[in-house]
Amino acid sequence: MGATTPGFVCAHHHLYSTLARGMPSPPQTPTNFISVLKQVWWRLDAALDLDMVYWSAKLGAAEALMSGTTCIIDHHESPNAIDGSLSLIRQACEEVGVRVNVAYGVTDRWRDDGSSVDSVSPGSAMTKGARIGLEENRRALQSGHAAMVGVHASFTVSDETLHAASDLASEFGVGVHIHVAEGRDDAGAADRLRDLARDNWLIIHGVHLKEPLPGTLIHNPRSNMNNSVGYAHPHRSSMPVALGTDGIGADMPEEARVAFARLREADLTASADTISQWIERSRELFPASRNDVVTWNYDHVDSIWHLMYTPGTRPTSIVSDGRLILDNGLPTLVDIDEVRSKAAQQAKRLHERLAA
Numbered sequence: 001m002g003a004t005t006p007g008f009v010c011a012h013h014h015l016y017s018t019l020a021r022g023m024p025s026p027p028q029t030p031t032n033f034i035s036v037l038k039q040v041w042w043r044l045d046a047a048l049d050l051d052m053v054y055w056s057a058k059l060g061a062a063e064a065l066m067s068g069t070t071c072i073i074d075h076h077e078s079p080n081a082i083d084g085s086l087s088l089i090r091q092a093c094e095e096v097g098v099r100v101n102v103a104y105g106v107t108d109r110w111r112d113d114g115s116s117v118d119s120v121s122p123g124s125a126m127t128k129g130a131r132i133g134l135e136e137n138r139r140a141l142q143s144g145h146a147a148m149v150g151v152h153a154s155f156t157v158s159d160e161t162l163h164a165a166s167d168l169a170s171e172f173g174v175g176v177h178i179h180v181a182e183g184r185d186d187a188g189a190a191d192r193l194r195d196l197a198r199d200n201w202l203i204i205h206g207v208h209l210k211e212p213l214p215g216t217l218i219h220n221p222r223s224n225m226n227n228s229v230g231y232a233h234p235h236r237s238s239m240p241v242a243l244g245t246d247g248i249g250a251d252m253p254e255e256a257r258v259a260f261a262r263l264r265e266a267d268l269t270a271s272a273d274t275i276s277q278w279i280e281r282s283r284e285l286f287p288a289s290r291n292d293v294v295t296w297n298y299d300h301v302d303s304i305w306h307l308m309y310t311p312g313t314r315p316t317s318i319v320s321d322g323r324l325i326l327d328n329g330l331p332t333l334v335d336i337d338e339v340r341s342k343a344a345q346q347a348k349r350l351h352e353r354l355a356a
């Protein structure tokens with residue numbers, strides 16, 4: 001017994017953050033959005049090497065699969081290990097059986113002399129790091145596999161870099177995957193994106209977005225709460241809405257429950273059907289998810305009201321393109337104990353670097 005559903009889609013992930021759990025505390029306690037980026041994420045991504053990127057992605061993909069998430073739209077950054085990073089993430093996901101759409105988040109926040117800045121003036125020149133990041137995006141697009149063009153956020157790129165990213169996306173007929181107005185400091189992002197954004201862009205967060213933009217708004221409720229950036233009120237937006245995790249795992253049924261709890265906190269009259277629409281929009285962004293058949297340990301996962309009020313639902317098996325990739329709740333293509341063990345070794349190396 002047990003319901004079956006298509007695969008779930010995580011419409012915004014950072015697979016590189018899988019190894020962040022248990023990392024050493026930052027040197028100073030962050031007190032606002034920018035200091036969270038500076039004290040946690042920008043230290044973490046700068047410490048990554050390609051071995052860490054690979055095992056972080058592999059563990060993240062395996063855990064996604066064990067949650068019923070078969071498709072991940074990833075946004076990657078490893079400024080000291082850019083070349084080849086996207087093909088390693090793809091390889092790690094494919095070895096697990098998870099479909100992935102990759103993008104490298106270009107940024108000008110690292111200056112050519114190795115120093116970094118919190119925000120980048122629009123008129124400044126493109127940095128070497130952004131150029132290498134754009135090349136990594138181009139390589140992924142040329143491979144013919146699923147990919148987009150990643151931009152970190154408009155406040156960390158120059159106009160030159162932003163336009164180059166937009167042009168590259170147009171050249172390959174894909175969208176740009178970009179963080180927008182996550183914190184108040186980036187509330188003016190729409191001014192620079194209004195004339196560039198297209199319907200195939202992924203607008204991540206939009207918590208402080210003052211006007212709708214072309215593209216899909218990707219809502220990451222747990223991350224927004226974790227970073228205390230406020231509530232996006234996605235149900236009020238005229239933009240289509242999909243769900244992501246922003247790197248806090250890829251358990252999409254769980255993220256959907258968090259989204260529902262947050263929605264009901266803001267509006268008691270809100271229906272779970274709204275969450276259902278967001279899940280379906282996520283699948284539209286990754287249509288191959290409908291080729292995946294997930295069988296659950298609970299009979300009514302296909303009912304959104306059951307799903308919202310039944311914590312702990314788990315997939316028992318997953319068939320993807322006719323291939324059994326999860327059986328008895330465990331991945332069949334990789335040994336999960338080995339993946340956990342190898343990832344733990346890389347996490348140890350990473351945490352030692354961060355403590356130094």
Ligand SMILES: [Zn+2]
Nearest residue numbers: 014179204246
């Ligand atoms: Zn993100």
